[in-house]
Amino acid sequence: MVYSMVNLQAATSTENLQALEEVKDFCTTDLGRGGKERWTYHMLPEAALDVELHRMSNATSSTSVDSVTFQPCAAYADLNQDRYSIEEWELPGGVWQFTAIYDGHCGHDTVNYVHKRLPSMVRTSLQALLQSAPTTSLKPQFVSEALCNAVRHLDQSIRSDLLDFLPHDYLTKMSDIQLNQHVSHRFSEWNDISTRCTQGSTVLLALSDPLKKNVWIVNLGDSIAVLGSRSLSGKWSAVIVNSVHNCNNPSESQRIQREHPSEQACVCDNRVLGYLAPTRALGDTWLKVPSVYTRRAFAPHSQDWLPPRQVAQYASRILTPPYISNLPEVYHHSLDIAQQEILLILSSDGLQDLYDNHDVQLSDQEMADRWVGLVGHHMHSTTDMDLQSNLALRLLRDAVGGDNTELVSRNLTLEMEDKWMDDITILVQRFR
16 A cells, blocks of 8 residues: 655644634534534624624515514525515505415425415405495404405315315225326326425414504414504503414313314324324315325325325324314404504514523513513614614514524524524514
8 A cells, every 4th residue: 555645834823823813703502402512603793693683584674564584594594484475455445454474384385385375365355345345344253254264265275176186085996006197197286286285384464454443363373473552651561462273282282182082192292193283274184184195195196205104103193184273263453553552573483482492481471571572662762773673673683692692693603404493484563
């Protein structure tokens, strides 16, 4: 064996100093997990933190709504599964405001479909209502019903596409060869249908009328809406508008157990069938139809889905579907913007998760009070003008560390291949 000798010159003192200068602002952390593994992050100066957070969160502002959507993990930066809508509709009687957050899971196809379809469905339903009754005499419950129906119809359209392509009786009678031929002959269509059926999305939306006298909030899933109001005395108060649809909510777990008595696995490991955290969602159709679809259609003919062992495990638990509900909860609030300044915060569950990981644990109401107090304070602040112009960005800054520049730097720059936080989307709407 022949060895080659390579001579390397020792670095000069200047080069050593330059190397030290380049790494002096880098630190390591174990993320509180213990063990030997460490991850590197870059300490940023305060002046750079807000600039970087603004860039990474795609912060935008309109006349009455501020927004951010955030996923700092570099490997997942383009894979944020949150989507949102901010729309104004010129309809009979004036301009209606529609805002919504869609929190996708297991992929992008269903959340993209919902993001594209739901606003137009709501607008069409609302337009039909307004043609039959003027805005001033429109009963709130009619709008509530229209919103609920639009959400359910969208989910039913995903299920109908599946059943039209592959009726249950047809599926149970087909041989594997016939099924393979059926799918392969219409593979592009099947691919669209199957991805929407094996992925899902939650929805949290708000609709306000032209005079800002009414706001409707619709929730299907585990996002959260907080309504803040400022009295004439200047005091802010916060109301958590919606209940959260996941297995951490005892009423949701108990509802599923009542609907599926004697099925111990209907809720296990704090998830529906041991699989899904949200208890209500759009899509996730494989958890809403008989298990034969999972075993014979989705498992063999869906790319990049579940490993075979998991398919068999979950399919064996699908006995009396549906397990995931498509029934949203609709809330109506009357507003008095002449007497109160009012704001509405919509956020995906990733924001609440960050506060749950703080050293000081807050109750849900304490967390809501903190959000409204912080946003309300900065609505009237004459300092920090850079962030004051985007209230959602101010709230995100508080969540990722606030004044703790080391923690904010870590959350923004951690060099880690896996996500260290969930996707976060925040909309802050001001009613004036």
